[in-house]
Amino acid sequence: MLKRFFIICSGADADILANSSSGEQNKYAGIGATVFFTAIMAFIAASYALYTVFDNYYLAAFFGSVWGLLIFNLDRFIVSTIKKKDSFMDELLQASPRIVLAIIIAVVISKPLELKIFEKEIDRVLLEQKNDFTLVNKEQIATQYTPGIIAIDSEIGKLKEEIASKETEVNNLYDTFIAEAEGREGTKLLGKGPVYKEKREKHDAALIALAELKKTNTDRITALESQKIELVTEYGEKVDASQPIIDNFDGLMARVNALNELPWLPSFFIFLLFLAIETSPIFAKLFSPKGEYDLKMEDAEGEIRSWVTQKANQRKVLLETDHSINDKVYDDIKEDDELYQYKKKVAKELMKQQQDAFYKRQTGVL
Numbered sequence: 001m002l003k004r005f006f007i008i009c010s011g012a013d014a015d016i017l018a019n020s021s022s023g024e025q026n027k028y029a030g031i032g033a034t035v036f037f038t039a040i041m042a043f044i045a046a047s048y049a050l051y052t053v054f055d056n057y058y059l060a061a062f063f064g065s066v067w068g069l070l071i072f073n074l075d076r077f078i079v080s081t082i083k084k085k086d087s088f089m090d091e092l093l094q095a096s097p098r099i100v101l102a103i104i105i106a107v108v109i110s111k112p113l114e115l116k117i118f119e120k121e122i123d124r125v126l127l128e129q130k131n132d133f134t135l136v137n138k139e140q141i142a143t144q145y146t147p148g149i150i151a152i153d154s155e156i157g158k159l160k161e162e163i164a165s166k167e168t169e170v171n172n173l174y175d176t177f178i179a180e181a182e183g184r185e186g187t188k189l190l191g192k193g194p195v196y197k198e199k200r201e202k203h204d205a206a207l208i209a210l211a212e213l214k215k216t217n218t219d220r221i222t223a224l225e226s227q228k229i230e231l232v233t234e235y236g237e238k239v240d241a242s243q244p245i246i247d248n249f250d251g252l253m254a255r256v257n258a259l260n261e262l263p264w265l266p267s268f269f270i271f272l273l274f275l276a277i278e279t280s281p282i283f284a285k286l287f288s289p290k291g292e293y294d295l296k297m298e299d300a301e302g303e304i305r306s307w308v309t310q311k312a313n314q315r316k317v318l319l320e321t322d323h324s325i326n327d328k329v330y331d332d333i334k335e336d337d338e339l340y341q342y343k344k345k346v347a348k349e350l351m352k353q354q355q356d357a358f359y360k361r362q363t364g365v366l
Contacts, residue, residue, distance in 0.1 A: 006032035011080025043068030049112035
């Protein structure tokens, strides 16, 4: 039962193989088994690749089954269409398009399995890329907010510097009227004279101005710091909103690109393995000698070809004979006087009717 199933998988004629030797049956059962298990590997590879896209087991299994059946049908078609010929070069030329197709199929099958085999290494590469993307993303978003934050910090610094400058001025005025009272500077007279009062009033006026400046600048600084907090908060929100996009950067294309960042030799050997599996049925047909099944198939095809050719020749002879008979019949009729007189009479009546109809039409117009 299993041998018959694999023979069906090989695309060979099961009826002809049933009357062939056991060795011939085993050869085509082996070819069919290779086709079948290649389709199984295609199903596994496609299911994994599609799971990375859809993140759903059922969808991945469904489309993986479709892909596996497609590969099975292609491989079965490729193997079944290779016919044994008398020249190896003719066979190789006949099989070359199938070999190219087999190489493409091997690439498609091997790549998803490479992604699974090197999953840990790919995750490491993706993590590095995500970290780089995170830093770049923060820098790009910061370019939208940094100028505003710098401008606010600069304005806050100017306001604080203005307060500090006014405080220095008030402190200097305080030192001046104290030194005047102590007789160390100014008039050098000890006591609170007119000059002392003048300097004291100047200091008091500056102190009042400092208090007003502090209140005004403090309110302004508070407002600016609120604006700065809003900008920083908005910057953090944008970073947080864009981070999930970076975290989800692990789709099929991202993994393929990450795989290309790894050393190529292991992936190349995996590809060679699947290429050998995919092309083995083709080369088994190419390098195997013409066997009993091939001879029987050639005999059956030759018999059908001869029968079709014979029928075509018979139709051709029949058509030529029919043309000759028709030509002879019409030649004999052409000399028949009775037929001539009859057609002459009919032609005269037709011409009379045409003339009468023309006369009636012209009369109606006039």
